[in-house]
Amino acid sequence: MNFIDEENINSLINDKSLHDEKHQWEIIVKAKEAKGVSLKEAAALLNITSQEILEEMFSAAKEIKEKIYGNRLVIFAPLYLTNLCVNNCLYCAFRVDNKELERKSLTVDDAEAEARALVQQGQKRLLLVCGEHPKKSSTKFIGEVIERIYSINEDGNNIRRINVNMAPLSVEGFRELKSFDIGTYQIFQETYHYDTYKIMHPSGPKSDYDWRVTAIERALEAGIDDVGIGSLFGLAEYKFETLALLSHAFHLENKFGVGPHTISVPRLEPALNAPAALQPPHAVDDLSFKKIIAVLRLAVPYTGIILSTRERAELRRELFAVGVSQISAGSKTAPGSYKESRESANEAKFEQFQLGDHRSLDEIVKDCCDLGYLPSFCTACYRSNRTGDRFMALAKTGDIGKICVPNALTTFHEYLVDYAGEQTRITGQEFLKEQLAKESDTVRNKTENLIHRIDEGERDIYF
Numbered sequence: 001m002n003f004i005d006e007e008n009i010n011s012l013i014n015d016k017s018l019h020d021e022k023h024q025w026e027i028i029v030k031a032k033e034a035k036g037v038s039l040k041e042a043a044a045l046l047n048i049t050s051q052e053i054l055e056e057m058f059s060a061a062k063e064i065k066e067k068i069y070g071n072r073l074v075i076f077a078p079l080y081l082t083n084l085c086v087n088n089c090l091y092c093a094f095r096v097d098n099k100e101l102e103r104k105s106l107t108v109d110d111a112e113a114e115a116r117a118l119v120q121q122g123q124k125r126l127l128l129v130c131g132e133h134p135k136k137s138s139t140k141f142i143g144e145v146i147e148r149i150y151s152i153n154e155d156g157n158n159i160r161r162i163n164v165n166m167a168p169l170s171v172e173g174f175r176e177l178k179s180f181d182i183g184t185y186q187i188f189q190e191t192y193h194y195d196t197y198k199i200m201h202p203s204g205p206k207s208d209y210d211w212r213v214t215a216i217e218r219a220l221e222a223g224i225d226d227v228g229i230g231s232l233f234g235l236a237e238y239k240f241e242t243l244a245l246l247s248h249a250f251h252l253e254n255k256f257g258v259g260p261h262t263i264s265v266p267r268l269e270p271a272l273n274a275p276a277a278l279q280p281p282h283a284v285d286d287l288s289f290k291k292i293i294a295v296l297r298l299a300v301p302y303t304g305i306i307l308s309t310r311e312r313a314e315l316r317r318e319l320f321a322v323g324v325s326q327i328s329a330g331s332k333t334a335p336g337s338y339k340e341s342r343e344s345a346n347e348a349k350f351e352q353f354q355l356g357d358h359r360s361l362d363e364i365v366k367d368c369c370d371l372g373y374l375p376s377f378c379t380a381c382y383r384s385n386r387t388g389d390r391f392m393a394l395a396k397t398g399d400i401g402k403i404c405v406p407n408a409l410t411t412f413h414e415y416l417v418d419y420a421g422e423q424t425r426i427t428g429q430e431f432l433k434e435q436l437a438k439e440s441d442t443v444r445n446k447t448e449n450l451i452h453r454i455d456e457g458e459r460d461i462y463f
C-alpha cells in the first residue's frame, strides 16, 4: 500500500545525515512542545546512540506523557475466546499446522464465566481476542458474547468497556461489529515489511497483506471511532517497523482527521511450536525496545501506548516511565484460563505465547502505587461518547485531565473498596490521599464528592 512507502522508509534508515547528534538534540527540544515529530525526525531519533542524548529523549518522553495523561495508567485484561485458527502465522502457537496445541473454544456461557472471573478480580475493561475461524470467532458469535458480558452486574460491578482484537472485516462487517457497542477495534499488522509478511503468513486469509493493512480504514469508514494499531517487534528490523507504524498513524490522521487511539508494541515471546517466536528473525534488545516506545511517544503524543504482560515486571516498570499509558494486568493468553486456573505446564498446551509478567492484578496495582502511577479503571469517555475526534479535541486542549483525574481516582477508590488485598488497600488509600492533595480545589471537591458516593454504596459513577 502506498501509505507504507518502503522505499522512503529505507532511504530514511540509510540517510547518514540523520545521525547528526546536534540535530537529534534539536528534535528532542522541539518534541517537548507535544506537537509530534515528522517521519524523518523520528528516523533521526531512532539513530540515537549517545547515552546522554538517549537519557534526554527518555526524559522528554516522560515529560510529554505526564503533560497529557498525568501519572495515570489505564488497566485492562485480554479475554481469549478460541485458540482455533485457520491461519498459519509462524510466530503463533494457535497456527493451524500446530498439532502440539490443545484446541479449545469458549461458548457464550464459558465467556460469561471468564468475564465474571475478571469482574471478581476488579477488572472493568476487557480486550476480546480470538484466532480467525468462520464458526468459533464469527462476528455474530462475538456479538452474542459482548451482549452477555455487558449484562453481568455483580453489586454494581461490571465490565464497562469491551475492546475487540479480531480478523479484518468488510465495511459491512465492521458496521455490524460497531452495533455491538464495542470500545476500540484493534488489529496489528504484525509486520509492515511486505516480503517478511509473506514469509510469516504462508497460508490462510491472513496471507493477504493489503486486506489486513487497510482494515483500520474500513473500520473508520464503518463509524468505529477508536481504532488501535500495532507491530509485533522481532519479525522485521525495528527501525523499519517503527517508521512504518508511524506512516500508518500519519496516514490515518491525514485521511480521517484522527489518528489511531492506541498503538501496541508487542514483542515476540516464545510460543509452543512456533518457529519465528522461538528464534525471532530480528530480536529487539531491551534498550532498543525502550527507544522505540520513547520515539513513538514523541512522534504521536496524543496516542495511547499499550504495553502488555509479554514483558517481564522489572522491564515494564522501566518502560512505564517513557510514555506507556495503558497496561494489561493479570493476563492469560489461553481460552478458559481465568476460570480454570490451569497448572503452568498444562496452560502452555493452550496458550498463544508465554508471558513475562505473571503477577496478579492486585500485585500490579500495588506496584503502580509504589512507583507513583495511578491505576485507572475508568471507561467514562467511551460511555459519554467522547471518542475519536471528540476525545482528541479534549486531549489536545489539555481539558481531558479535568475529567480524567476525578474519574481515575474514583474508579481506583472503587477497586480499593471492593477488591484490593489488605496491603494494596493500605498503600492505595495513602496514595489516593497524596494524589488528591496535589489537585486544585475544584478537582479535589468533585472527586471527593464521587468518592463519598462510592462509600455510600453507589457504583459506576463518573463525569
Ligand code: SF4
Pocket (backbone or CB within 6 Å): 085, 086, 087, 088, 089, 092, 093, 094, 095, 096, 130, 131, 132, 206
Ligand atoms: S496470530 Fe492470529 S491469525 Fe495468526 S495463527 Fe495466531 S491467532 Fe491465528
